[in-house]
Amino acid sequence: MTSGSKPVSSPSMTVDEALAAIDQACQEKKLTAGAVENIRSWLTEDRYRDYRDQTIQHIADGMWQKLDDVFWTIIPFGTGGRRGRMYEIGSNAINDRTIGESAQGLADYVVQYHGGAKQLSCAIAYDTRHKSRHFTELCAGIMVAAGFKVYLLDDYRATPQLSFAVRHLNCDCGIMVTASHNPPSDNAVKVYWSTGGQVLPPHDKAIIDGVMSCQEIRATPFAEAMADGRIEVVTDQIDAAFIDAASQCAFEGSRDVKVLYSPLHGVGEEAVVPLMKRDGFTQLDVYEGHREKSGDFPNVPGHVSNPENAAVFEAPIETARAGGYDLVLATDPDCDRLGVAAPLTTDPSGEWGTFTGNQIAALLAAYVLEQTVKSGKLTERSYVIKTLVTTELVRRIAESHGARCVGDLLVGYKYIAEAMDREGPEDFVYGCEESHGYLVGTYARDKDGAVACMLMGELAAKLKAEGKSMHEYMAGLYSKHGLHRENLINVFMEGSEGMAAMQGLMKAFRAEPPKSLGGIAVSQVRDYGSATILNVAEGSTSPLEGPSGNLVIMDLEMDGNYVAVRPSGTEPKVKFYVFTRLEAAESQDASAADIKLSDRLRAIEEDVRDFARLHS
Template identity: 50%
Template sequence: MASMSADLVADCLARLHEAHQNSVITDHSLATMQTWLREPRYAEFAEQLADLIIRAKVDKQIWKSLDDAYWTVIPFGTGGRRGKMFPVGSNAINDRTIGESAQGLADYVMATRTAGSEPSCTIAYDTRHRSEHFAKLCSEILLAAGFKIFFLRGYRSTPELSYAVRYTESTCGIMVTASHNPPSDNAVKVYWSGGVQVLPPHDKGIIERVMQVNEISRLPFNDGVNNRRVVFMEDEIDPAFVRAVLKQATAGSRDLSVLYTPLHGVGATAVIPVLEGAGFQNVRLYGPQAEPNGDFPNVPGHVANPENADVLTGAIEEARSRSDDVVMASDPDCDRLGAAAAVRPEKDSKWKTFTGNQLGALLTEWVLESKSRKNVLQPTDTVVTTLVTSGLIRHIGKKHGVNVVDGLQVGFKWIGRTIDDIGPEHFVFGCEESHGYLAGTHVRDKDASVAALLLAELAAELKVQGRTLHQKLDDLFCTYGCHLERQVAIKLPGAAGMDRM
């Protein structure tokens, strides 16, 4: 790319200085934008930045966008990099920051791999804007570093990516998704071999490499395909993943009417085949939220988070009118599950949603009770959860005579690590308050498809008894004591939000 003229650079620098003098942009924003205009490593973004600076003379709002995009460096956290998309900026998701993430990961793997081993990475993406673009960008960077790429074409779930990393025995994995964030956001989640999100010491090692990235090297994606360095895996992985989830199925009634919404995300590729594969034939997609769409247009507030009861409102109305038994919803990358059901079995009963802790309690009880009936529950079996998750889980586990690990840090990756620490053969269920659940050892992350399977089985058994999920929850409260919680979310975006904090 041809460099900008010296006159244009000088003009932009003068405009930046004036904006800073007028307190329109912060010190860090000024310094970082100057760097992006001057240094060769940012040359491909300089013209875009210059265009925005010039346009800011007429549209003053652009200065705020630029200040938010440059006032700091978007962190590469312990699981990856997530934030608002913007074409330029050190504090935004764009080709530069995603590229740095992939290059840093590649550099770390190459520095720590066993001599003579071939590095490989499995890559998948969700329905968000530019997710496929970022997935291919990461592929190109890893190809240039000497990696073999196992690529899942089309929208796939985060747990399927975790499974695919294990299936292909990849060195690492990348999932392009911002989970349940607003439509403006995107991210990369980074996984290590074994399918768990990066843990110490690898997380800190990758972060250091990401922060040290200067030049980013790429090889064309199509060249990788032609040279068989990019291998498309979806036809092999999809059915294998569903089979792995179905190993958690328990025989019983399948007489259940389920209305399921993927909230415009990837869930129909995972939850629907799992439920149908388990024998649940009366499963229907909620039409208004079925289309894969990164704008989440028919989700209230356009934030597809099943923790928010409002996102299920439309589906609940349809379910009541058509006498369905349960509503289920997964977030855009299908690793979290929300649900709602009638309070009582009568047709005119009101419906209520479940909190993450309530679903966790119901599923823990179902998994342990099912194993107990089969006489396969062992004292060494273990339920794993995190320190912010309800103490009700511990009470249920102890009543069934199993181990409970419940003091872990927040984040499902700590559950994933614990599975391997205790031995996968001892793991029976894991959950956390934010609607993440896992049974089985096919993945090392939360999985909405296996959670949907377990919840459907429980709801179907209760239906035979003429009872509802909410009545079962009341039984748990009567047995172990009533456990209540409340979640509060405070939004403080951008540089102004940081100042308020």
């Protein structure tokens, strides 16, 4: 039995009456077939007995829309673990049952994998979200009951600190309770392997199989395990060791820059501030409006703490402009992603602008590579890593410095972590993804907003000493490598109907792709699901080398212009990544080049949205 299930009075109908009611509701199209199947399981199977009365009461109250929302499917493991809206019951919701299954499935698989050959251990951390501490106690109790020693970061801490803790303490696995940048309604668990990276094949499938077949959740009471030492609090130890390790990634140079930092109501202050102070930043302040640790994210637009959203910077920028700050940094609630704003010129009182995830990726790539060359540490084996949907500007910057770029990767930082270990961590320089995730150093195997803040502060100080703004530095990269413009289009498709629409849309892009986008012919379609390349003009196919996943890339006839399409692994939406580029020779007139690519992006987006409406 798990804790946290909500007691209700005796239900007003029997199980048989409830079963008949859901069948009737399905006939009346108030419930989907998937919801009926999952509700039936929760009513009749003994493993869901703790939630039976609540489920029956929902049926008796005719809460059909809510029942369909939380039962129409079984919440999956995506690119960031098992994530979704919290609700007390439901196979498609985050609750004690679905979180408990996740921890139990992980525990059972790790025990089976090691075959009792060693004492097992697991590191666990959590963020500021609602019920994060409750779910942490549940997960810890489950791991202890399975025979694990649990190392607990018993305060709000960053996801990269959990990744570091797994490695530092030689743990067999790790659990981070967070829903990253999702709305306040959501929570999740991210599951980590002994590498410090999120689980990969074949472990992910085996864990999922364990989750899906979980019959009984066995948990030791949290207080009991704390009292007898089976749960050990390691917060201070990991804090100190993490700062020691991450600070080794610093480069020499000026620190004369005034920085305003926002944790966006999350955990970042405990990681970012001590790290940047260790690196010599003395003019660092935390933006008070976002300092409160709150799962409601009260002072950000829409209560969504996402550094991808330029609107979260509006209030901090006003403070920065009035206070003469040179840079505004923001990390998401679990501090694994970074957003940046800076003055357009060297005058902080003037106009400011934010940077996209791809632009930050390029800025940090250029800075880290320049400094690595300057320090004499770049070798012929040195490499950077990016995903398939991250700007190719990173590749061009890397190659201009004589470094390799490993870029044929699916979305998800776990694939960057995997590539680090495959290619050799000793030669790793920098990893990035367009969704604002960055890492240097080998102390972790996940993106780290804290170290990214430190490096961005160093770059800002270097540029200030040179009399140059961050935006002017970005313009210089475009002048050298060609103007790159990217855009992300999200098309939300909620519920069971949305899932069917997503599947239909992906099928259409594979089988009947558009002939042109934005007035530019589509030359080929790379289908990473079937590992084939479709020649659109000829209708012929050829093999595609690369990773396997639900990703389609449509290459346009103009080099460097393409559109990638994939369903989100964490939210009910299809994501369209639009990439455009001009050659360096066409990019010297910055204003004209920007207008040209902005018009191209708009035209491509219109065609993409029209195609999506027609085929979903």
